[in-house]
């Protein structure tokens with residue numbers, strides 16, 4: 001999950017975080033152009049990644065991944081968050097790690113903006129297995 005902040009805190013679910021460099025550690029994230037989170041990251045040059053674990057409830061995925069911060073304040077009543085050194089929120093529940101990153105490159109892919117960020121802070125937060133996209137579809141997403 002990604003978080004970002006300008007006048008307002010916001011965040012969204014992403015399944016596109018990849019470590020793409022070391023010393024310094026660099027992460028790539030791919031954000032849909034229409035997402036508010038993409039706009040904020042482009043404007044501020046900073047983002048946090050919270051690594052969700054397999055026990056994450058569907059409600060968290062729905063809350064951050066199926067509605068936009070343009071319509072709701074996603075952090076208004078959301079419990080289990082802290083701020084990292086860069087002032088952005090990260091999640092403290094149903095996560096096993098967090099990373100803060102500073103954007104170094106961006107590549108316009110048309111539908112998505114690919115950001116490459118340098119990690120400025122990281123913490124281990126738990127021992128749960130990370131939630132993959134496959135696990136989300138198999139065990140979290142409600143079946144019709």
Ligand SMILES: Cc1cc2nc3c(=O)[nH]c(=O)nc-3n(C[C@H](O)[C@H](O)[C@H](O)COP(=O)(O)O)c2cc1C
Pocket residue numbers: 010011012013014015016030031032033034035036037038061064065066067068069070136
């Ligand atoms: C399982 C899942 C994976 C997603 N992966 C991505 C992703 O990799 N990149 C992205 O930009 N949006 C992704 N989304 C969609 C955003 O989370 C969604 O569009 C969100 O509502 C954007 O909110 P915002 O407008 O407040 O930024 C994903 C959503 C779900 C449920």
